[in-house]
Amino acid sequence: MSNSVETVGEVAIYECPFESIDASNTTDFKRELQDGAVISKHVLLDLCNVQFVDSAGLGAMVWMFRKLSSEGGDMRICNVNGSVRALFELVRMHKLVNVFETREEALASF
Amino acid sequence: MNPETTQTADGVASRLSVSSSLSSLGVIRTFIRNVCKSSPLLDVDSEIFTKELAELELGTTEAVSNIMRHGFEGLPEGPLNLECNVKADGQFVLNLAHKGRYFQANASEPSAISFPQEGGMGLYLISRCVDSVNYVIRPDGTNEIQLKKNMTLNRKGNRNE
Numbered sequence: 001m002s003n004s005v006e007t008v009g010e011v012a013i014y015e016c017p018f019e020s021i022d023a024s025n026t027t028d029f030k031r032e033l034q035d036g037a038v039i040s041k042h043v044l045l046d047l048c049n050v051q052f053v054d055s056a057g058l059g060a061m062v063w064m065f066r067k068l069s070s071e072g073g074d075m076r077i078c079n080v081n082g083s084v085r086a087l088f089e090l091v092r093m094h095k096l097v098n099v100f101e102t103r104e105e106a107l108a109s110f
Numbered sequence: 111m112n113p114e115t116t117q118t119a120d121g122v123a124s125r126l127s128v129s130s131s132l133s134s135l136g137v138i139r140t141f142i143r144n145v146c147k148s149s150p151l152l153d154v155d156s157e158i159f160t161k162e163l164a165e166l167e168l169g170t171t172e173a174v175s176n177i178m179r180h181g182f183e184g185l186p187e188g189p190l191n192l193e194c195n196v197k198a199d200g201q202f203v204l205n206l207a208h209k210g211r212y213f214q215a216n217a218s219e220p221s222a223i224s225f226p227q228e229g230g231m232g233l234y235l236i237s238r239c240v241d242s243v244n245y246v247i248r249p250d251g252t253n254e255i256q257l258k259k260n261m262t263l264n265r266k267g268n269r270n271e
Contacts, residue, residue, distance in 0.1 A: 024132040055231040083164035
């Protein structure tokens with residue numbers, strides 16, 4: 001189990017420890033994200049440490065969101081920096097996943 | 111993996127050679143960042159520079175990932191040689207040379223209607239992050255992908271003056 005997962009109520013919070021999520025570490029990222037999904041169907045992905053995401057990282061987030069949704073769960077995202085937010089807007093990530101400024105706002109939304 | 115720099119007619123060219131492994135992606139982004147941040151032509155403290163650099167890092171990452179996954183698919187790792195410079199007009203030019211397999215991504219702009227999705231977003235992101243992409247085979251068989259991006263010039267004057 002990843003040390004990066006904690007729970008608040010029914011929500012599993014995964015604070016991604018990677019500075020970048022790209023094609024070189026997507027497998028590790030997906031595995032750790034899935035550790036959160038094992039604990040709860042309601043997952044909050046906290047990107048406070050993440051400076052860079054590429055299409056492989058985005059794809060992993062979409063995969064997890066769809067997996068949880070198909071099981072009656074949900075995934076939300078918080079603490080996104082400016083360049084990652086610009087990337088989210090380019091691929092219209094906000095149409096799929098709710099993105100929040102802070103962890104507190106995200107937790108309150110579940 | 112230490113970068114080298116040489117003076118050319120277009121300014122200073124920086125070169126880096128890495129292995130065609132996905133683990134090189136972070137090193138490549140650092141290289142691109144350092145080249146841009148050391149250019150006296152660009153206003154590294156401006157918001158537009160931050161935005162353009164982020165686009166450049168993303169476009170480069172997607173192009174290099176394609177080389178590693180398609181150019182070297184089924185082949186042993188080989189060298190990937192990068193050469194880049196910032197020209198006097200602010201155009202950033204990056205050449206990615208390798209001896210893996212030749213491939214050319216579909217030149218037509220991918221549709222973003224179905225985004226976001228689990229895969230197939232890389233080419234779209236490249237098209238949004240850089241101004242042009244060219245695929246070339248050199249006479250010696252080396253495959254080269256050239257990315258160009260017009261960066262906003264430093265209007266406060268040359269930082270080295």
